[in-house]
Amino acid sequence: MTFEQIRTFLWVARLGGFRKAADRLHLSQPAVSTRISNLEQELRVTLFERGSGDLVLTKQGMLLLSYAEQMLFVEEEIKQRVANPAETEGLFRVGASETIAQAWLPEFLKAFSKEYPRVNVDLTVDISLNLRTALLDRRLDLVFLMGPVSEFTVENVSLPSFDLHWYRAATNPITDMAQIPVISYSSQTRPYRELISELSRTVGPKARVFASASLSASLKMIAAGIAVGPYPRALANDFLASEQIVEFDPGFQPQPLEFTASYLSEPRSFLVENSAEIARSIALEWDSTYPK
Structure with missing residues (x-):
């Protein structure tokens, strides 16, 4: 045996x-x-x-x-x-939502590679719903997603949240959501559902909502004057700096995006546990540096 x-x-x-x-x-x-x-x-x-x-x-x-x-x-x-982390080998499967991918994920991968230089990484960027499914199916080892994952088999490490701010094109002053569409996260996410509920209450049946899983595409659509939408300020920085978009106040603010580093508790893996703590440390440092 x-x-x-x-x-x-x-x-x-x-x-x-x-x-x-x-x-x-x-x-x-x-x-x-x-x-x-x-x-x-x-x-x-x-x-x-x-x-x-x-x-x-x-x-x-x-x-x-x-x-x-x-x-x-x-x-x-x-x-x-006992073992030296630098000698650890294998494949580490990480999943991240695009919000994380465009924020602090590169810094996490740098820190992870420094700690585990011989471990290969298989990275998946997807919406939180799909990441959750892949984690529970054991197709991913660690996921950074809008959480927590409410399964007793899953450990959730809290990560800094992202405030949402409203943006419009610098060349298009229209912000009346009865006249211009709102673009939001994927229709299978919590921010989308909350936005639909709020628009139904404040704007009514004239509100139109575009759903997109790509944050970069969404911000480009806002910059083109096609729609307005709420996104984390840190992800909009390049568009703000180039004066393609401007921030505005529509009279209501969506709830912040709450994220967790989530992984299965059994069988135990110190590689995964340590990686979740590395992610938390990197995310906290990034959060203290970038505007919310």
């Missing part, structure tokens, strides 16, 4: 399938199947009930799972307390 067999067993049990475990471990599916088969032969037990759906642990499989989790916890303790 080898440690790699135990690790493979744990991921098959966690993810409920050989293919998913193979993707997570960067192995072929036959390699995963062989490891589990060899482990079962050595222990002389059946670990999984194999049917048409997800794999189900047997009684012996449940017992082994508890030991496997303890073994991986000890491994992580050793990595944290």
